[in-house]
Amino acid sequence: MQNFSFRNGIWRTGLARRLFVFSVTWLPLVVWADDIGMPAVVLKSYTSECAACHVAYAPGLLPAPAWNRLMNSLENHYGSDASIDEKSVKEISTWLQKHGASTRRFNEAPPDNRITSTAWFVRKHREIGSAVWTRTAVKSRANCVACHQRAAKGIFEEDEVRIPR
Ligand code: HEC
Ligand code: HEC
Structure with a gap:
């Protein structure tokens, strides 16, 4: 019995110790690796x-199922008709899904397929007052580039954020 107690058993076999050292060394990297960026090759048709109507959202901001649904309903796109030819739909949809969110942080697919409806988006922007969103230089939550100048490159570093007056 004694041999299998935490101290005498698991810890001494080194397994617990190795797991501990592993988590201390690597977990922070896994948790903080939230740089989204753009895929090395951006599809021309994307x-x-x-x-044309908004910034080219980085594919990593939504998981594949959300991109799939969005690309299948372009004729009814948030009050706009964004439909395009079938070949382009297929090409863009495949590319978006291939490069969709790969980290847990951006893995949420809200029913309306909006990045701005995700829990992480709401949490990260909760300190922004409602009057800010309606400023003429901002207009909408979906207008990432108003505050994140490098949004088209998928870069949202906190220290680069500039809220327009
Ligand atoms: C004709 C204009 C138009 C085109 C073209 C267009 N969109 Fe949009 N898109 C909109 C509008 C309008 C909204 C809503 C913006 C808002 O709420 O301020 C939107 C919103 C979005 C959102 C949700 C933003 C949020 O609130 O998180 C995504 C994602 C998106 N578009 C992806 C795409 C993709 C992918 C394409 C290309 C297949 C595309 N859009 C082409 C007009 C367009
Ligand atoms: C009105 C300005 C504004 C708009 C528009 C906006 N953001 Fe932000 N965003 C902010 C602010 C402010 C922060 C918080 C910075 C901080 O915590 O210091 C933030 C934080 C973030 C973060 C977290 C950055 C980090 O390092 O943790 C992400 C990711 C992000 N925004 C993505 C987006 C996306 C995607 C859009 C568009 C769909 C968007 N934002 C639209 C102002 C804005």
């Missing part, structure tokens, strides 16, 4: 078809 830029031409999806950045």
Whole structure:
């Protein structure tokens, strides 16, 4: 019995110790690795078809199922008709899903497929007053680039945030 107690058994086998050392060394990296960025190669049609009305959102901001649903309902796109030819839909949809969120942090797919509806988005922006969102230079939560100048590159560093007056 004694041999299998925590101290005499698991810890001494080194397994618990190794797990502990591993978590101390690597967990912070796993948790903080939230740089989104853009895929190394950005699909041409994505830029031409999806950045006309707003910034080209980084694919890593939504998981594959959300992109899939969004790409299947472009004729009814948040009050706009964003429909495009079938070939482009297929190409962009495949690319978006391939590069969709790969970290748990951005893995949420809200029913309306909005980045701005995710819990992480709401949490990260909860200190912004409602009057700020309606400023002419901001207009909408979806207008990331108003405050994150490098949003089109998928960069949202906290120390680069500038809220326009
Ligand atoms: C005709 C204009 C138009 C085109 C083209 C367009 N969108 Fe949009 N999109 C909108 C509008 C309008 C909204 C809502 C913005 C708002 O709420 O302020 C929106 C919102 C979005 C959102 C949700 C933003 C949020 O609130 O989190 C995503 C994601 C999105 N678009 C992706 C795409 C993709 C992918 C394409 C290309 C296939 C595309 N859009 C093409 C007009 C367009
Ligand atoms: C009105 C300005 C504004 C708009 C518009 C806005 N943000 Fe932000 N964002 C902020 C502020 C302020 C913070 C918090 C910075 C801090 O914590 O110091 C933030 C934080 C973030 C963070 C967390 C950064 C980190 O390092 O933790 C992400 C990711 C982010 N925003 C993404 C977005 C996306 C995506 C959009 C558009 C769909 C968007 N934001 C629209 C102002 C804005």
